[in-house]
Amino acid sequence: MSLLFRYIFLRHARLLLLIMGLGVGIYLLTDLVERVDIFIEAGSGIGLILQYFGVRLPSIVAQILPAVFLLATVVTLCLMGHSRELVALHAGGISFATVAVTLVICGVFWGAVQFGCSQFLAAAGERYSQQIWQEEVRKKDLDDRTLDDVWFMEDGWTVSIKTLRADGSGTGFSAFHVRDGNADVDVIVHAPKVTGSENGWTAVDVVRLYPDSYRRESLPSLTLDLHQNPELFFSTETSNLQQLPLWQLGDAINQLGAAGSNVDGLRTVWHGKIAYAASLVVMALLGAAIVSRFSNVYIAVAISMAGTFIMYALTMFGESLGQRGALPPFMAAWGPDVLLLIIASARLYFVSVRR
Known part of the structure; x- marks a missing residue:
């Protein structure tokens, strides 16, 4: 592990954790304001409220990590540019492309963190938080749910x-x-x-x-x-299948597909789980591309926030098309990553050729 990598990784990680804390705080505060009246009407105590939001933390972290990573990348590069560190690196024979590659490696690491967090802690936490919300707050018995006219095929x-x-x-x-x-x-x-x-x-x-x-x-x-799991029908009805870990979602897709259900939407979600974690690598290149054009930290942050909005919009649009069958699941899930990757790579290539 080179000295340059350790320096950039640690500096980037400190900023990422700081921005992550601010992002999670804003997210929780917004969610609390929206739900506080319901908690009060249900007579929920402080302990139950803390428990509800506590188990949701991994899901929140996994959801906002790509945006946080992009902001941390942009701020890190802008600060290095402001302190003339990028100039010093260039004078020492270390190109901007090398710095971008280092950030890509950081993206691989944090992408693995995002994937592990979303598929292990977040999946279990979301199921538990929904159980708390439905049974303890809304006072609903989940076993009382019913579906009409259910059918499936097997063997x-x-x-x-x-x-x-x-x-x-x-x-x-x-x-x-x-x-x-x-x-x-x-x-x-x-x-x-x-x-x-x-x-x-x-x-x-x-x-x-x-x-x-x-x-x-x-x-x-x-x-x-017959081995069809009845819970799958209710999970599909309430979109809970989308919160299953990747391997369990794959098993559910196979079962529902064998039963004759349309699983294009779930296949899109399956690919999307991997593509969302891989988006951190794309964010590393996108952040480097933004700073290569705009060195002012305020402008770069504003553009990166716009880029985050575009990524989320493209992700939702692609998922919608995939669920409707207008696009193949793989293309619908990976399309936003590929598009942003092409734009960022083209900008970085132009900068490297010009220099």
Whole structure:
């Protein structure tokens, strides 16, 4: 590890942590102002409020880290330029491109921090904060949620449920089995009640029909070898699947895709989790590109904030297009990073050629 890298990394990290503290404070203050009346009406104590915002901290950090990293990069370079450190480095044979590469390495490090924070601490914290908000503040029992007209397909079975509860119990259960390589239905199952889990779906007071032989059976219960998790339907309905860690989201996409659901939106989110962490590398180049044109710290910070807004707008726009199927998930998620990377790289290349 070179002396230059240690110097830039430590100076950049101090500014990043300072800006991060200010950003998190503003975020929490804004969120508290919006929710304080609801907390008061629910009779929530200080302990519950602190617990709610405490478990949300990792999610907030992961969300604002790209913007914070860009601001820290711009301020670091502007201060180095103001103190003539960049000039001294250039006179010593160290080009501005070398400084930019050093910041890219910093971006790789903080990108890994963002990814780990979002996929481990933030995912668990968001689920816990939603549980606190719904059950302790809103006084809602999450197990009382219901969905109507649920259906899925698995291993030749097409399953329909009139009403499904969050605990896996349902009413109005019907299942149709199709032979392999044939469009004919060979088994039909009807039941007034069913309980489902990843270990199997058990129907009660079952009527099983065999259309080929016109045979009818009445069974007190029947367990079908189905492994569809009922929670996935409610997670999809409330967008909670998007908060799952990357590997769990991938498993959910595979299950829902096999069940016949449209998972383009979730695939976009899956790619977006990686692209968002990788955006810190792009922010390193973008910050260097901004300072190469505007050395005044106030102008550079203003432009970097505008760049942050553009990045978030492009990310939301791309995610919207991906969920609608207008763009492939990979392109929708990685498009903003690629676009900003091209712009920043072109500016830095122009500067290096001119020098």
